[in-house]
Amino acid sequence: MIHNKVKSYFEDNYLKNPILIKAPGRINLIGEHTDYNQGLVLPASIEKGIYFAVSGNKENNIQIESFLTQPEKIVFQLNGEHKAFESFWGNYFKAIIEILIAKNYPLKGMNCVFGGDIPIGSGLSSSAALCCGFIYAITQVSDKEISREDIALIAQAAEHKIGLNCGLMDQYAVLFGKKGNAFFLDCNDLSHKYIPINLDGYSWVLINSNIKHNLAVDSEYNKRRVSCENIVKQVQAYRPQVKSLRDISKDDLVKVKNKVNEIDIQRAKYIIEENERVLQMMQELTAGDAIAVGNVLKDGHWAMSTEYEITTSELDHLVKIGEELDGVLGSRMMGGGFGGCTINLIETKSLDENIKALLRSYKNKTGIDAEYYHLAIDDGVKVFE
Structure with missing residues (x-):
């Protein structure tokens, strides 16, 4: 298990018993690109996550080592100075430390080793887990609490500093998730509540298309926001x-259609209808209607494909394959877009044969080996016992 490796490496190299913190990845059942439009989202935190082993030091610096795809050790002085680094994750930590220094947060010396089992670039919000988990780890060492609401804002600001103008859905899902529940968030006023996922006899599975995305580099995300x-x-x-857009209706779109280009109207229509799908999904989950839940997933995917235009041909293939299989109730691309995973609702009794059929047909159509992950809904950021 990755958390044991992280903890053992820390103990072997820093000769201390660390605090171990888990920051989960997240799925989003429905509500893509609605968060930065002050809309509605329905994510959930998951069992896969990033683990941070941390303890204080007397070196007046923050030493960080990674178990991720780019192993490297980075040292930040408490005034924010650091040597050049290569790893992508260093940019997130640099941004966080700079924000905390600007807020006069009392940083203390810290040793940190981290690693996880969230596939990078798969739409499971590894960056939000990375940022929220690191900030929470800092609070455990510095002994000065930061509220979870403020951790979310700092993590969001860090993503903005490195070029991704994201909303708050990912951070809130990572911080406030609850085992066995979806997390409804109104991004207008940040009110939220838990929606139990009651679908006995059905399982949630992620299929990783193995088409990687990097939204901070690819400006398509920001184009849609514009x-x-x-x-x-x-x-x-x-x-x-x-x-x-939360305050805008389809009647408004008709009134302004001659003053903006057609693609802007198309994208706005998608957002308005995606908010409606979030409310519908909550209703169907509460009723325990698995067939209706599957239909909402499918509707959401094809809207992302044809209206918001953020899927890929490979992801479309995965959804089409599922539509032809008995026992696959519905699926859709999940995350910011242009790669990553589909989330699939599959009848448990036919789970294994349907997963094999999905992977086999996808390989035949694309030449790409997909991967799958069984989903378990877990708690938000916490000290891991």
Whole structure:
């Protein structure tokens, strides 16, 4: 188990018994790209995660070592200075330390070893787990609490500093998740509640397309955000109280269609209808209607494919394959887009044969070996016993 490796490496190299912290990855049942439009989302934290083994030191620095894809040791001075580094994760930690210094947070010397089993670039929000877990680890060593709400804001600000203008869904899901429950979040006022996932006889599975994405490098994510903002500006001309797409209806889209380009209208329509799908998914989960849940998944995928245009041909193939299999109730691409995983609702009694059929057909169509992960819904960031 990766957490045992992280802990053992720390003990062997730093000769201390560390605090071990788990920051989970997250899935999103429905509600993609709605968060930065002050909309509705329905994520859940999962069993896979990133583990941080930490303890204080007297070196007046923060020493960090990774078990991820780019093993490296980085040393940050408590004033924020550091030597050049190569690993992508160093940019996240650099941004976090700079933000905490600007907030006059009382940093203390710390040794940190981390690693995890979240597949990087698969749409499971490894970056939010990385940021939220690291900030929480700092609080455990510095003995000065930061509320989970503020940890989310700091983690979001760190992602913004490195180029991804994300909303708060991922951070809130990672921090506030609850075992066995989906996490409904209203991104307008950050109110939230838990929705029990009651689908006896059915299992959740992720299929990793092995098409990697890097949203901070690929500006397509930010282009879609600009489209949404364009619509808001036009509607504000006659309804100044409007603050986001959350406040806009399809009637508004009709009124401004001659003042913006067609693609902006198309993307805004997707966001409005995706909010509706979140409410529908909550209703179907509460009722325990697995067939209806599967239909919401499928509707959400093809809207992402044809309207928001954030899927790939490989991900579309995975969903089409599932639609032809008995026992696969529904699936959709999950995450920011342009790669990653599909989330699939599959009848448990036919689980193994359907997974094999999905992987086999995907390989035949694309030449790519996909991977699968059974999903277990787990708690948010915590000290791991």
